[in-house]
Amino acid sequence: MSDTPQNPPPDAAVVRAYHARTKHRFEAYAEGPGQLDWDAQPAPFRHYAGAPLLELPLSADQFERPYGRLPEKPENPAAADLHSLGAVLELAFGISAWKSWGPSRWALRCNPSSGNLHPVEAYVLAAHLPGLADGTHHYDPENHVLEGRALHPADAGAAWLAIGLSSVMWREAWKYGERAFRYCQLDVGHAVGALAYAGALLGWEVEVLAVPNATLARCFGLDRLDDFPDSRYAFTEDEEPEILLALRAPGLASPPAGELLSAWLAGATWHGRPSRIDPAPGYRWPAIDQVAQASRVARSTSEKWQFPTLPPLAPHSSPAGAAALIRQRRSGQRFDPKYSLPKAAFYRMLDAVLPRPQVPFTAQENPPQIHLLLFVLRVDGLPSGLYLLPRSPAAAAELAEALGQVDQRFAERRPVASFDAECPAHLGLVQLCPLGLQELQRLARALSCHQDIAATGAFSLGMLGDFAAATADGYGYRSLLREAGLVGQVLYLEAEAAGVRGTGIGCFFDDPVHQAFGLNGNRWQSVYHFTVGTPITDARIETGPPYPQRQKDSA
Incomplete structure (x- = not known):
């Protein structure tokens, strides 16, 4: 398995150095202001x-x-x-x-x-x-x-x-x-x-x-x-x-x-x-x-890419209107740990992030390079533990080789469809290893900068990018991060449709995430985290209409 080249082009070297420089570590966070006014x-x-x-x-x-x-x-x-x-x-x-x-x-x-x-x-x-x-x-x-x-x-x-x-x-x-x-x-x-x-x-x-x-x-x-x-x-x-x-x-x-x-x-x-x-x-x-x-683009041409062959995504069962869901989308601030997510809703969310030739992935620039490392906490009928969702056939084989080369916990990994008949086979979801809930909570919380929200929901995840391929030139770095944001947008709306809530997490300890999943080298890099759960609403915060200045006087 190849790793990042030793002598990348100048622009690629700059973006790779930036990415390494801006990693959060247990011993120190990336450079920031330290205090805010x-x-x-x-x-x-x-x-x-x-x-x-x-x-x-x-x-x-x-x-x-x-x-x-x-x-x-x-x-x-x-x-x-x-x-x-x-x-x-x-x-x-x-x-x-x-x-x-x-x-x-x-x-x-x-x-x-x-x-x-x-x-x-x-x-x-x-x-x-x-x-x-x-x-x-x-x-x-x-x-x-x-x-x-x-x-x-x-x-x-x-x-x-x-x-x-x-x-x-x-x-x-x-x-x-x-x-x-x-x-x-x-x-x-x-x-x-x-x-x-x-x-x-x-x-x-x-x-x-x-x-x-x-x-x-x-x-x-x-x-x-x-x-x-x-x-x-x-x-x-x-x-x-x-x-x-x-x-x-x-x-x-x-x-x-x-x-x-x-x-x-x-x-x-x-x-x-x-x-x-x-x-x-x-x-x-x-x-x-x-x-x-x-990382700026200088070219005026682009190459079309082929979507992987997948069965059509079934229409969502939610009767909610699209505009209503888009408007009600929020980032959850706190999750209620007493609630779990139905397994069917979990599988639906994962199915929706697979790249199909439909909204929103028809607006994506490059072939899929983002894959999901999952902390499954409270999903009905699924053992808590670490899971993997590859989003392309090539990545499924390459990640299978990369994961667990150091950590023997993953030696007995298995496709979820092999032990759960409800899991769609085309998902390619893999159970890497089961973990007890408390141990998994400690791990998920610690890796996401000690934030409770990563451990109190139904599941959280890290978006793993094929960093070496994406940063073969400078602009590929932007495309990789944008793809992660695009996947996050799918999860936000799918969570709302399922009656729960999502939250993007930008603060995580980069290399410790890789180590937790047994990844060596720099080819695979976690670039974004996300979590889904049942929100706790703060009744002290009032909500008003978006454009009160445009409301007609009803008198």
Whole structure:
């Protein structure tokens, strides 16, 4: 079995060094601020003062249909207009609720984020969409409006629509220090998944476009020095262009490719000045700038990949509407250890994360490289212990060889389908070894930075990436982390549909996780953790509607 090459290309060497540098260890955490002034938190919303505003309709409920039927296209997919665009943006990036506790008030959004810090900004690039000026628009989730950034008179040509994503990395770095780049990429993956699910509600498809970083910066207006002036604290205001995704809907053509995309904005008039994110930061983390530079994409072509052959995912039995589930999605803060998860719900969640040619994995850039290391705690009818879910046939064989070469506990590992007739054989789920509940709880809690939430639910997991293959070039590191975020988005919604709750965990002790599963070398790396359980609700926290300023006076 191969390990990471000794002499990788320069960009790959930078991202691998960054990943190693930002590992948490039992003896020390990755470099971070150490203390926080919550009154000086970076601004969670960016606005463009002076830009023309277009209020979008809150129209998602018009397109509601059962979550369980989401992978199926409706008979009549929605046409692309302001109502359908408003619904997609609302469910992908909009506010889902406002929370308050005493004098504190904060927004929850439909797309999850590490620490609820939300580095991701969204841009709409459109041509010939009814009711929308041609050009680039910034989406303001606080008010559900579009801010016209680069506008130009409509010309002849086909209609098309794309969504661009960027990261304000300082929002994460303010709290998490050098590890923030990892979290930003996980958030981008979650955002891509949220967009794919929102589009599927309308019968739309989302496709990643291969666009060089410099072109993205130009199209989003992020390279405009007059708008983002250089200064001692300019790094807090920087937005890192991340990705461009085409929306496929009735009547829409493909966006311009390559240099044609830049040329499309050549005659546009730019509007608005960005609001400040943080005028007085206390730290700077050069390692984030270095890994961002090394992992940028410079190519304008991409290769299609083949999905593994799997039986179709059965429709979910939940009668809940997709829009309702998307809005109610939360990150659980505490789990009730008295409750366990029905085995059928557990198998359904695992089946849903397998890569099929349907939402959300049709929006994934690369072949699957993420696999699951499971801590099964309280699943009815399954022994507690360590389990493995490979997400590709090749990984099943390679991980079987890698796991347990050092730890003899895994010598008697066995497919779950061999002793449980209810386990779908195509899952490929493997029991590595049974462990008593208390021992497993101690292990799961310790590996996830001593957080109880990893040990009090039904199951938790580590997402294991084929790190050597993914980081053959710099950009592959971003793709690997984004895939982990995409898998996390599936687990979030599947948990809600099952009547429980999920939580992403970014803090874990990297190498101790590998050691717990008997992994040597650097080929396989845990990049994200997740946990699912029955939430305990804090009655002290009040919940308000997402857009109270848009509610009509009922009097």
